[in-house]
Amino acid sequence: MNLKCKNCGSEKIIPSVNVMDQGQHSDGTLKAHVGYNDPAAILLREAVFARLKANICGACGYTELFASKPEELYSAYLKAKEYCRM
Numbered sequence: 721m722n723l724k725c726k727n728c729g730s731e732k733i734i735p736s737v738n739v740m741d742q743g744q745h746s747d748g749t750l751k752a753h754v755g756y757n758d759p760a761a762i763l764l765r766e767a768v769f770a771r772l773k774a775n776i777c778g779a780c781g782y783t784e785l786f787a788s789k790p791e792e793l794y795s796a797y798l799k800a801k802e803y804c805r806m
Contacts, residue, residue, distance in 0.1 A: 723735060723775060725779065725780060727777060727780050727782035728780040728782065730779035732777060732778035733775050733777060734777075734778055736774075736775070737774045737775070750772045751769045751770060751771055751772060752772055752793065753768075753769055754770075754793045754797050755767040755799065767796070768789070768792050768793055768796035770787040770793050771787070772785050772787055772788075773785070773787075773788070774786070
């Protein structure tokens, strides 16, 4: 996997770095949240969470985040978008 920095063009990329949340009640994992998280709802009860990771340039520090499970996130987004139209 030959990654190049989108900012400076360097190939000094540190891939798939775990990005940690240091919040008081956090499990330590930084996550993206798409959809709803309302247990009383009839539709869209569960939100979809995806772990975030980063590629970091070792030359300039440019950091690019990416999410696991992008297909599930997009599906949850489409469902939430349709639900809001109702």
